[in-house]
Amino acid sequence: MKIHSIAIENLMVPCSNYCRYCLLSCNNDVNTEGYHKTEEFIRRIQTEMNELNINFNYYIGYCMDTPYLNDYLKLCREFNYSSADFLQLNGLRFRNLASLGEFIYNLKDNGIKLVDLTFYGTREFHDRFAGRKGDFDYLVDIIRTCNRLFVPVEISMPLFKDNLDQAEELYNFLNTLDIQRFFIFLPHSKGRGFRLENKRIDLNDYLSLPEVIKNNFTKVPVKTEAMWLEENDFPQEENRILTMVLKNNTDYLDLTAQEILDNLKEKDDYFYSKLPDNKTLAKMYGNSDSQLMYRKRDLIIKYRQLWAREHPDIPATIEEYNDFSIRF
Numbered sequence: 001m002k003i004h005s006i007a008i009e010n011l012m013v014p015c016s017n018y019c020r021y022c023l024l025s026c027n028n029d030v031n032t033e034g035y036h037k038t039e040e041f042i043r044r045i046q047t048e049m050n051e052l053n054i055n056f057n058y059y060i061g062y063c064m065d066t067p068y069l070n071d072y073l074k075l076c077r078e079f080n081y082s083s084a085d086f087l088q089l090n091g092l093r094f095r096n097l098a099s100l101g102e103f104i105y106n107l108k109d110n111g112i113k114l115v116d117l118t119f120y121g122t123r124e125f126h127d128r129f130a131g132r133k134g135d136f137d138y139l140v141d142i143i144r145t146c147n148r149l150f151v152p153v154e155i156s157m158p159l160f161k162d163n164l165d166q167a168e169e170l171y172n173f174l175n176t177l178d179i180q181r182f183f184i185f186l187p188h189s190k191g192r193g194f195r196l197e198n199k200r201i202d203l204n205d206y207l208s209l210p211e212v213i214k215n216n217f218t219k220v221p222v223k224t225e226a227m228w229l230e231e232n233d234f235p236q237e238e239n240r241i242l243t244m245v246l247k248n249n250t251d252y253l254d255l256t257a258q259e260i261l262d263n264l265k266e267k268d269d270y271f272y273s274k275l276p277d278n279k280t281l282a283k284m285y286g287n288s289d290s291q292l293m294y295r296k297r298d299l300i301i302k303y304r305q306l307w308a309r310e311h312p313d314i315p316a317t318i319e320e321y322n323d324f325s326i327r328f
C-alpha cells in the first residue's frame with residue numbers, strides 16, 4: 001500500500017456549531033499547545049518529510065476563529081498546503097457585518113481565492129441541524145460579504161431523507177446570490193455520519209429529485225447498493241492518505257517525521273491486515289435487494305464498519321485513535 005501523503009491536523013480552534021453530521025466528530029476538545037510552538041514543530045516535520053520524500057500537508061480546525069490565522073495562512077503559502085488559497089468557513093463565531101467584512105478582506109489579502117460553505121437545508125432546518133440559531137442567515141451574510149469583496153464562494157449540501165425536499169428551494173435561493181459552484185453529496189458514515197445512515201436516500205428518492213439537483217451531484221458516481229453488487233467491481237485500494245490529529249498534550253512535539261510515519265502506518269496496517277478484502281466484504285455484508293444510494297467508496301466504508309462491529313477483539317481502526325486514513 002503506497003502512501004500518497006501524510007497530513008497533520010491541528011484541532012486548535014473551538015467551533016461555534018454542533019452539527020449533527022460532523023466528519024470531525026467535533027467535541028471542541030482542542031489542542032491547547034501554543035500556536036507558535038506547534039508551527040515550529042510543523043516546520044521541522046516538513047523538513048524531515050522532504051528528506052523522506054513524502055508529500056506533507058498541515059491544516060488547522062475545527063474552525064478559522066484564531067488570532068493566528070494570518071501566521072497560519074503565511075505558513076500554508078510558504079509550503080503550498082491545501083489551505084493556501086481555499087478555506088471552509090462553517091462554525092465561525094457570530095460577527096457583525098463590519099467585522100465580517102474585515103475578516104473576509106483579511107482572508108483575501110492573505111491569498112484566499114475560494115471560500116467553501118456547507119448548507120444543510122433551508123433556514124429553520126439548517127439552524128437545527130447545525131445546532132445554532134441564526135447560522136443560516138450568518139452563512140448568507142458571509143456569502144454577501146464575499147460577493148462584495150469579490151471572493152468566490154462554493155456551496156456544498158449533504159443530501160439525506162430529511163432534507164431531500166429542500167434542495168431545490170435552497171438551490172434557487174442561493175442562486176439569487178453570486179455562487180461559483182453548488183454541489184450535492186451523499187454523506188458517508190465516518191465521524192458523526194453514522195447518525196445519518198438510516199436517513200440515506202434510495203433510488204426512488206433520487207429519481208424524484210428535480211433535474212437541476214441531479215445535475216449538481218458531485219462527479220463521483222452514485223448507484224444503488226444492488227447495482228454496485230451486481231457490477232461486483234470492488235478492487236483493493238492502492239494508495240492512502242494518513243492523517244495524524246494532534247492531541248491535547250505536548251507529546252507530539254518531540255516526534256520525528258519517521259516516528260509519525262511509522263506510527264500511522266502501524267495503526268492503519270494492523271486493522272487492515274485482519275480485515276477481509278473488499279470483494280469478500282461485499283459478499284459478507286452486501287444486500288443485493290438494497291435500493292439505497294451510495295458512492296462505491298462509502299459502501300466499502302459501511303462494510304468495514306459492520307465487520308469491525310462484529311470483531312471487537314480485533315485492533316481498532318485508525319479512526320478510533322482519532323487519526324484518519326483515506327484509501328483510494
Ligand code: SF4
Pocket residue numbers: 015016017018019021022023024025026062063090091
Ligand atoms: S461547523 Fe464543521 S467542525 Fe463545526 S460542528 Fe459543523 S461540521 Fe463539525
